[in-house]
Amino acid sequence: MIFGKKKTGLRKEYDRALVFQIDKAKIDWDTARNSEAALLDGQVNLRLIQAQTALARAKFNYLYREARRRKTVGHMQTHVLKTDRI
Template identity: 50%
Template sequence: MFKRRQKIKHPKATYDEQLLTLLNSAKVDWDRAKQNEQAIYDNNTSELVTQTALARAKYLYLYREARRRQVHGNQIQRAVIDK
């Protein structure tokens, strides 16, 4: 009738891995938003500017959280290496 919740064996490692995954996807989203904003030059680009600012804010929040939790990953994005 009632199921017991399964205990996560290594919760910090699991959540840190999820945080790194979210951080990487947020970086990709932010890069894509910046590219869209640069590619589309129009007088009415306030929506694009807002989307870029939102993507940047999400990435910086996740980045600060990863630094606070002292998360170190072995994944390096190609976008960071190429620049």
Template identity: 45%
Template sequence: MARGLFKRRQKIKQPKAAFDEQLLQSLNAAKIDWDRAKQNEKAIYDNNTSELVTQTALARVKYLYLYREARLRQVHGSQIQRSVIDK
């Protein structure tokens, strides 16, 4: 028998409010990074550089992951940008 195959998820040791606040800060930082990456991609005329496209895609994926996590946890806060909530 394989022991430990189905492990329980570890509980968060921080209070929910502290973790939610940290999640909101990470979400806002990811949004800023994604916006900056999009601006950099537009600013550089030569769009053949796959590194910029990859950085923009990575920033987008990070943001969307954090956004989904915040929605699943039903995190609400005054820090979330209005454009983020409307999406």
């Protein structure tokens, strides 16, 4: 290259960030599902809790599909293996 280093690691860096975001989204989704199950009998707005759970699931599904589209290779944690089919 004439003007500096070739940026070969940029895709790998973004793939690592994507895998990190997927892990975080999965944990958020699991937390939302557990909260929804725990708060079903309480005096809270059930639709709000269900909407938050649906949003967390949609975020996880979007990130997961994006990783599959990009053919990103990452680690597979046990909490990801136990999910329902998407």
